Amino acid sequence: MDEFGIKVSQQGDVSVLRVKGYLDAHTAPELEKRMQELISQDRVRLVMELAELEYISSAGLGVFMAYVDEVRGRGGDIKFSSLTPRVYTVFDLLGFPILYEFFPETGEAVKRFPHADSADRGRA
Amino acid sequence: MQDRPSWTRAIALGGAGFLFVLVLLIDVARKNVAPTFLQSNFVVDVLSIGALFLLFPLLQNVVTERREDPLRLLLTLVIAAGIVFVIVLVCVFLFPSEQFQTVSGWLVPHSYNAVFLSLIIGTVTSVAALFVFLSLYGLLIGTGKRGTRILANVLVVLLIVDALSRVGGAPATGSFFQSAFFIVAIVITVLLSFRLPWLIELRRKEKLVALGYELMLVAFLGGLAGLLGGETFPARSIAYFSAPLGTFTYQLVVLGCVYFTAAFAGTLFHLPTSDIYERRVAQISSLRDFGNISTQILDKDQLAQTVLKLAREMGGARGAWLELPGAVVEGHGQAGWERLSENGALDAGSGLPFDELRAEALASSSVTLRGGNLRGEPKGLRRFMPKLAAVQNSFLAVPLRVHNETRGMLYLAKPAGESFDRHDIATVTALADSAAMALENSRLLREMIEKERLERELLLAQSMQTRLLPRELPRLPGIDLFATSIPATEVGGDYYDIVHNAHGNLSIVVGDVSGKGITAAFYMAVVKGVFQAVGQNARSPREFLVNANEALRGSLDSHSFVTMVHAIINPSDRTMSFARAGHCPIARVRDSRVELLVPRGMGLGLASDDVFSDSLEEVTVPCVPGDTYVFFTDGVTELRRPGGEEFGIRRMEELLRGTSYSSAEATASAVLQSLRQFAPEGGYIDDMTVLVLRFVGCGEVSTAIEKIGD
Numbered sequence: 062m063d064e065f066g067i068k069v070s071q072q073g074d075v076s077v078l079r080v081k082g083y084l085d086a087h088t089a090p091e092l093e094k095r096m097q098e099l100i101s102q103d104r105v106r107l108v109m110e111l112a113e114l115e116y117i118s119s120a121g122l123g124v125f126m127a128y129v130d131e132v133r134g135r136g137g138d139i140k141f142s143s144l145t146p147r148v149y150t151v152f153d154l155l156g157f158p159i160l161y162e163f164f165p166e167t168g169e170a171v172k173r174f175p176h177a178d179s180a181d182r183g184r185a
Numbered sequence: 186m187q188d189r190p191s192w193t194r195a196i197a198l199g200g201a202g203f204l205f206v207l208v209l210l211i212d213v214a215r216k217n218v219a220p221t222f223l224q225s226n227f228v229v230d231v232l233s234i235g236a237l238f239l240l241f242p243l244l245q246n247v248v249t250e251r252r253e254d255p256l257r258l259l260l261t262l263v264i265a266a267g268i269v270f271v272i273v274l275v276c277v278f279l280f281p282s283e284q285f286q287t288v289s290g291w292l293v294p295h296s297y298n299a300v301f302l303s304l305i306i307g308t309v310t311s312v313a314a315l316f317v318f319l320s321l322y323g324l325l326i327g328t329g330k331r332g333t334r335i336l337a338n339v340l341v342v343l344l345i346v347d348a349l350s351r352v353g354g355a356p357a358t359g360s361f362f363q364s365a366f367f368i369v370a371i372v373i374t375v376l377l378s379f380r381l382p383w384l385i386e387l388r389r390k391e392k393l394v395a396l397g398y399e400l401m402l403v404a405f406l407g408g409l410a411g412l413l414g415g416e417t418f419p420a421r422s423i424a425y426f427s428a429p430l431g432t433f434t435y436q437l438v439v440l441g442c443v444y445f446t447a448a449f450a451g452t453l454f455h456l457p458t459s460d461i462y463e464r465r466v467a468q469i470s471s472l473r474d475f476g477n478i479s480t481q482i483l484d485k486d487q488l489a490q491t492v493l494k495l496a497r498e499m500g501g502a503r504g505a506w507l508e509l510p511g512a513v514v515e516g517h518g519q520a521g522w523e524r525l526s527e528n529g530a531l532d533a534g535s536g537l538p539f540d541e542l543r544a545e546a547l548a549s550s551s552v553t554l555r556g557g558n559l560r561g562e563p564k565g566l567r568r569f570m571p572k573l574a575a576v577q578n579s580f581l582a583v584p585l586r587v588h589n590e591t592r593g594m595l596y597l598a599k600p601a602g603e604s605f606d607r608h609d610i611a612t613v614t615a616l617a618d619s620a621a622m623a624l625e626n627s628r629l630l631r632e633m634i635e636k637e638r639l640e641r642e643l644l645l646a647q648s649m650q651t652r653l654l655p656r657e658l659p660r661l662p663g664i665d666l667f668a669t670s671i672p673a674t675e676v677g678g679d680y681y682d683i684v685h686n687a688h689g690n691l692s693i694v695v696g697d698v699s700g701k702g703i704t705a706a707f708y709m710a711v712v713k714g715v716f717q718a719v720g721q722n723a724r725s726p727r728e729f730l731v732n733a734n735e736a737l738r739g740s741l742d743s744h745s746f747v748t749m750v751h752a753i754i755n756p757s758d759r760t761m762s763f764a765r766a767g768h769c770p771i772a773r774v775r776d777s778r779v780e781l782l783v784p785r786g787m788g789l790g791l792a793s794d795d796v797f798s799d800s801l802e803e804v805t806v807p808c809v810p811g812d813t814y815v816f817f818t819d820g821v822t823e824l825r826r827p828g829g830e831e832f833g834i835r836r837m838e839e840l841l842r843g844t845s846y847s848s849a850e851a852t853a854s855a856v857l858q859s860l861r862q863f864a865p866e867g868g869y870i871d872d873m874t875v876l877v878l879r880f881v882g883c884g885e886v887s888t889a890i891e892k893i894g895d
Contacts, residue, residue, distance in 0.1 A: 116823075118823075119746070119819075120699065120701070123743075123745060123746070124744065127743040127744045154748075154767060154768070155746070155788045155791070156786065156787025157791075159787055159796065159800050160792055
C-alpha cells in the first residue's frame with residue numbers, strides 16, 4: 062500500500078495536484094487543507110492528476126464536491142486527468158463526468174482552462 | 186537485643202562473669218607473691234580480654250539499635266560516661282593511690298580490698314570504653330563514605346594491636362604517650378572528627394541538643410582522661426586489673442574526648458547552615474509529595490493550584506502564576522493560554538513583564554530577573570529595561586515542557602532585594618518538569634475517559650441504527666426476498682427497506698450514505714425518513730429519486746452524498762422498474778449468466794434537480810420466473826483484505842455465476858460466506874449490504890403484493 066501524498070505544481074496559473082495512494086476518510090482532510098490553501102491564494106484553476114491514486118472512498122469524493130461551487134464561483138474549475146480505469150469507474154458510477162471534465166493527460170486539462178496562457182503572459 | 190535469644194545473652198553474661206571471677210581468684214592468689222607468679226600476668230590479661238570479648242555482641246546490639254538515631258546514641262553515651270566518671274571520681278576521693286605500690290615496674294596491691302576494687306573499676310571502665318569505641322565506630326560507619334570507613338577501620342586495628350601488644354606486659358602507666366601507635370590514633374581521630382556524617386541530617390533543634398550532649402561528653406571524658414592519666418587509685422586499679430584493657434580504656438577516653446571536642450566545634454559550625462539544609466530537605470520532600478499527589482488529581486484547575494502553591498513555597502516566593510493552554514482571554518498570557526494565579530482566578534498580573542520573561546525563558550531553560558538591578562541580566566531582558574525599570578520585584582520564569590514541547594509557563598516573584606538562587610531555580614525547574622508531566626497525564630487521562638464515552642455512545646448509535654433497518658422481510662409466494670446488512674466497526678450509512686406503497690406496488694430501496702461515523706448514521710436516518718415519506722406516493726423509481734434528490738440536497742452538507750437503487754414491482758403489468766442514483770451496478774442472474782445493469786444516474790445531493798433528472802435513466806424489466814436480482818452496496822465490492830486486495834465486482838460476478846442457488850437466502854448466504862472467507866479477520870471498515878430478489882412465479886406476484894398490503 063503506497064503512502065498517501067499530494068504534490069502541488071504550477072503550470073502557468075493552473076495548479077496541478079498530483080494525488081497518490083489511498084484517498085479515504087483518513088487522508089481526505091489533507092487534500093482538503095491543500096485545496097483550501099490554494100483557494101485562499103486565489104488559485105482556483107485546479108487539475109487533479111490522479112494517475113497514482115489507487116483508491117478513493119466517498120469521503121475523498123466529497124472533498125471535490127465541497128469546493129467545486131466556490132472554485133467555479135471565482136472563475137476557476139476543478140478538472141481531472143490521468144485516472145486509472147478502476148478509479149475512473151468510481152467517479153463514473155457516481156455521475157461525476159456529468160459535473161466535471163475528465164482528461165487522459167494533464168497537459169490537455171491545463172490547456173482547457175480558458176485564456177490560461179494569455180492571462181499568464183499578460184501578468185508577466 | 187530483642188531478636189537475640191535470651192539464653193545466648195545469659196551465656197554471654199555468665200561467661201564474662203565467670204572469667205572475671207577467675208581473674209579475681211588469681212589476683213587474690215598472687216597478692217602476696219610476685220605479679221608474674223606462674224605467668225599469671227598473661228593469664229589474667231587473656232581472661233579479661235576474653236570476658237570483654239563475650240560482652241562485645243551485647244554492647245554491639247545497644248549501638249546498632251541506636252545507630253539510626255544519633256541523638257539517642259549520644260544520650261546513652263553521656264549517661265554511660267557520666268556514671269563511670271562519678272564512680273572514678275568517688276574512688277579518687279575515697280582511696281589513696283598508695284593502695285598500689287610499684288615494685289620494679291609491676292603494681293602490687295596493698296590489701297585484698299584493693300584487689301577487689303580494681304576488678305570492679307577495671308570491669309566498669311573497660312566495658313564503658315568498649316561502648317564508647319563501638320558508639321564512635323557506629324556513628325562514623327552509619328552514613329559515612331568509603332574514606333571514613335577506611336580511616337575508622339585503621340583506627341580499630343591500631344587500638345587492638347596496641348592493646349594486644351601489652352598482653353602480659355608490666356602496667357607502665359606513665360608510658361602511654363610514648364606509644365607511636367597512640368599518636369597515630371589521635372591523628373586519625375582528629376581527621377575523622379572533621380567528618381560528621383551523622384550531624385548533617387539533624388535539624389536545627391536537634392543540633393542544639395547534640396551540642397549539649399557533646400559538651401557533657403567532652404567534660405566527662407576529659408575528666409576521666411585527667412583522673413585515669415594521673416597517679417590515682419582508679420588509674421592504678423585499671424592498670425593492675427589488666428595492662429592491655431587499661432591502656433585500651435585510657436586511649437578510648439582520650440580519643441573520645443578529642444572526637445567530641447571536634448564534634449562540638451563542628452556542630453557549632455553547621456548550625457547556621459541547618460536552615461538552608463532543612464529547606465532543601467523540605468523542597469525535595471515536597472517535590473516527592475507532588476509526584477505522588479499529582480497522579481491522583483484529574484482536574485486541571487486543582488492541579489494548577491497545587492503547582493502554584495508548591496512553587497511559591499519551594500521558591501520562597503511571594504507570588505506565583507501559571508500559564509496553561511485554555512480558553513483564550515484577551516491580554517492574559519500567550520495566545521491560546523490563560524494565566525492563573527494562586528487564588529484560582531484569571532490574573533492579568535498587570536504591569537508585570539510576563540511577555541518579556543516568557544520570550545527569554547522559551548529561548549533557554551529558565552530565566553531569572555533581579556529586581557532593581559538589571560546589570561548582568563540576559564540581553565533579551567535588557568532590551569526591555571525602560572519597562573522593567575518600573576518593576577522592582579525579582580522574577581523567575583520556567584517553561585513547563587514535555588518531550589521538548591512547551592505546555593505552559595510558571596512565574597515566581599519575590600520582593601525587591603530578595604533573589605532566586607541556584608537551588609531555587611533547580612528545584613522550581615524540577616517542579617515545573619513534574620508539573621508538566623502531571624498536566625500531560627491528566628490531559629491524556631481525560632482524553633481516554635472521553636474516548637471511552639464516545640465509544641460507548643458509538644455502540645449505542647450502532648444498535649439504534651440496526652433498528653432503523655426492517656427486522657424481518659415478508660415471506661411471500663411469487664417473490665423470494667432476502668436482505669442482510671453487516672455493520673462496519675464504526676456506525677455507517679447503509680440502508681435498505683421494502684414498503685408497500687400507496688399505489689399497490691412494492692417499493693424497494695438500497696442506499697448508501699457517503700462517509701462513515703455519526704454524520705453518516707444521521708443521514709441514514711434522514712434517508713429512511715425520505716423513503717418513507719416520498720416512497721409512499723412515488724409512481725416510478727424516477728419520480729422517487731428526483732424527489733429524494735430534492736429533499737436530500739437541502740439537508741446534506743457539501744461533502745456528503747447518497748447513492749441509491751430504487752425499484753418498484755408493479756403487480757398489474759408484472760414488471761419491475763428500477764433506477765440507479767450513483768449506486769453500484771445491479772446484478773441480474775439468469776440461467777447462470779450474470780449481467781451487471783448500470784442505468785445512468787448521479788448520486789443524490791450532487792447536482793441540481795434538472796441536471797439530476799436529465800441524467801437519470803429508468804429501466805423496466807418483466808418478472809421472469811427464475812430471475813434473480815442482487816442489489817448491494819460498495820462495502821461489498823470494496824472489501825479489502827490485509828494485503829490491500831479488493832473483493833471486487835469480478836469476484837462477485839463469478840460467485841453469482843458459479844452455482845444455481847435454490848433461494849434468495851442461499852444466494853445471499855453464499856455471498857456473505859465468500860466475503861468472510863475473503864477477509865476472515867472481521868473488523869470491516871464499511872457496511873456491507875446485500876439484498877436478493879428472486880422471482881419464483883409471476884402469477885403469484887400480484888396476490889403476494891396484495892398480501893403485504895393487508
